[in-house]
Amino acid sequence: xxxxxxxxxxxxxxGSGATGVPTDLxxxxxxxxxxxxxxxxxxxxxxxxAGGPAARPRCAGCRAPLRGVDPARPxxxxxxxxxxxxxxxxxxxxxxxxxxxxxxxAWRLGPDRVTPTLAERLGRLAVETPxxxxxxxxxxxxxxxxxxxxxxxxxxxxxxxxxxxxxxAQAAVAAGRLDGGH
Ligand SMILES: [Zn+2]
Numbered sequence: 001x002x003x004x005x006x007x008x009x010x011x012x013x014x015g016s017g018a019t020g021v022p023t024d025l026x027x028x029x030x031x032x033x034x035x036x037x038x039x040x041x042x043x044x045x046x047x048x049x050a051g052g053p054a055a056r057p058r059c060a061g062c063r064a065p066l067r068g069v070d071p072a073r074p075x076x077x078x079x080x081x082x083x084x085x086x087x088x089x090x091x092x093x094x095x096x097x098x099x100x101x102x103x104x105x106a107w108r109l110g111p112d113r114v115t116p117t118l119a120e121r122l123g124r125l126a127v128e129t130p131x132x133x134x135x136x137x138x139x140x141x142x143x144x145x146x147x148x149x150x151x152x153x154x155x156x157x158x159x160x161x162x163x164x165x166x167x168x169a170q171a172a173v174a175a176g177r178l179d180g181g182h
Contacts, residue, residue: 033143040081048086048107057102059093066091066100073101078144079115110157112150118142123158126151 057066073090076083088103103109108116121142126134134151138144 037081037143041079041084044079044081044084045086048088057091057100059095059097060100061093061097062095064094066102067094069099075101075104075109075113077109077113077115078118078146080118080121080142080144082144112153114146114150114154118144119154119157122146122151123154126155127158 058064059066068089068091070090072087074085074087077086078084086107088101088107090099090101092099110119112119114122122138122144125138125141129137131148131152135146135148138146138151
């Protein structure tokens with residue numbers, strides 16, 4: 001084993017809570033997952049930091065430049081690699097129109113604080129699954145703890161996207177028919 005794999009294995013194996021010598025592929029995979037999640041969170045944190053500050057944001061109400069209050073306000077985000085604390089700028093409108101964290105929009109981070117990728121997966125799961133089983137399945141399949149109410153909202157998001165796509169497709173077909181009639 002290379003040193004990296006050796007360290008990965010030992011950390012992951014210890015982190016998975018397993019004892020003794022592994023004998024099956026499932027045990028190997030759980031150990032790899034246990035290690036990969038914190039590694040993945042660090043990668044996300046580093047990539048976010050590398051993205052740098054956004055252009056100076058303006059108030060949505062009066063278009064005045066926002067006044068920075070905190071350059072690194074933390075937000076706990078649930079993603080495919082688990083919960084992570086990300087930091088982004090927090091600003092207020094000088095005219096009193098409220099506060100803003102523009103990075104949230106750039107990240108496509110919604111009010112549920114679930115990353116877009118995980119939100120899509122959870123939403124699809126919620127669409128296909130009886131309501132009372134969603135949180136249990138999300139934990140078992142995706143390894144994340146999300147309450148049923150959040151899953152319902154995410155499913156609605158997936159549903160509205162699908163509906164918009166369906167309407168666009170129908171409109172395209174209708175337009176094609178009209179064009180074909182000429
Ligand atoms: Zn304003």
